[in-house]
Amino acid sequence: MKQMIRVAVVGYGNIGMYAVRALQEAPDLELAGVVRRKVNPAQSPPELADVPVVTNIAELGKVDVALLCTPTRSVPEQARELVALGINTVDSFDIHGEPLLEYRAELGELARRYGVASVLAAGWDPGSDSVIRALMEVLAPRGLTFTNFGPGMSMGHSVAVKAIAGVKDALSMTIPVGSGVHRRLVYVELEPGTDFKTVELSIKNDAYFKKDETHVYQVESIASLKDVGHGVLIERSGSSGQTANQNLTWGMRINNPALTAQVMVAAARASTKQKPGSYTLLEIPLVDYFFEETDELIRRLV
């Protein structure tokens, strides 16, 4: 029998919670424990009753892979620390473009030095959507791809609104208008005495919103509106060779943190099959995400 791969979950917000559940379903992965900034057994959620919860990953014994389920901006520093301990890392770092490239280059060098593998941007966008966009270009190299998000809650936009003075709680919904254009519906719960019109204007002038059609609504309670359902529709019309009008689409309607956590768990398994270095999902063959043997996958899926 193969040895179980021991995986630690670092951070226990939405994604960490779903990562624990996804690990419990994986036949070859074992939850080594959860790492949190503070541990208060009295306030620990009931589902972690039988799970080691620690503040320092060293307390968990041997750990093969750490899933970084913490905010994106804290991910690179945490990854560096874990890699230096000889632990593979997986994250869903979500700042596309140069920040991801720089992070990949820097962590890759460190990972090769310490002999570990790190998988970066292992969520759905970036993540599985990136795989789809690449596959679409393999099939039809010339053309345009549109990524239409939602309807669903945008974490980044919601946080930006919450930072505005007088806003008690906020929810920013991303609504796809088509051809990669989005409308923003922003719901705000205000502190007493706050002027709605002032808040509305601040939102519409914010860098997060000013390029998009934005509607702001005042509501009594944000809590009753929150839902982690999300979706995407990726469309490409392009040419294969010299033949135009090749039409490709990918669509998802999903629980957002559950999907992100599942991708990270599959990437944890894949990390154990890579040579030392840092990887995005485009650089890993699909067979590596699976527990099953390659022959069985080919029999079932090819």
Place this chain on the structure above:
Amino acid sequence: MKQMIRVAVVGYGNIGMYAVRALQEAPDLELAGVVRRKVNPAQSPPELADVPVVTNIAELGKVDVALLCTPTRSVPEQARELVALGINTVDSFDIHGEPLLEYRAELGELARRYGVASVLAAGWDPGSDSVIRALMEVLAPRGLTFTNFGPGMSMGHSVAVKAIAGVKDALSMTIPVGSGVHRRLVYVELEPGTDFKTVELSIKNDAYFKKDETHVYQVESIASLKDVGHGVLIERSGSSGQTANQNLTWGMRINNPALTAQVMVAAARASTKQKPGSYTLLEIPLVDYFFEETDELIRRLV
């Protein structure tokens, strides 16, 4: 400047024709020539006027990769011959399951002996659809996937009907009914004096058709009905970790041989980046299909 990869097209039916066009669009690939069973310059199609057309691949000088655009049943033998010449091969072998596994194992051994890489089943089903089915299971490991083909012409079914006595020409259309179930619409052009009812009964009792709802129509001319448009809709509803109702879809409306040829051309490029052996698309990272550098792909697509 990088040296061009020299690619030969073996067979010049529908897929071979589109492969030539796709090669002409690739910045890093060079059409070494076309290999046909017989070469008759008087009957050569005008688009091959400036292309070397030969009966023996050795006449084309150095060839890095051969695209096998011949009927599936002749592919394994041709691949063995080319691999023994030290030439990478790419095919769209389309018999799923054991035949593909046996072919992969046998050719893999030969390829390792001769130091070349072969990419098998590089079309759209098997091929890019296999990649999608695998990705869907990465995202939602438990659940059901339905592959719905068409509407579009089925080559295999059309050939089976043409083999029936009295059938001059035939076209079998695959119509998706949903949940992976298909209806067959069969159009037949009959030889004079042939009884339609007899032909209809033969078709409905044929192994290719008897499990599906099949309708047979007699027409004056098949030629006017033929169209290489095809499509697929792949649907999966499954669980990510313990979270159900994750809904994923992939759809295409495409020119069938143009898409197949494009996948083969991308696989030709990828073959030059693999270690010796035989590969399905599930075993090759997406970056390897591209001419662009990995950093540029990550910047653009991740």
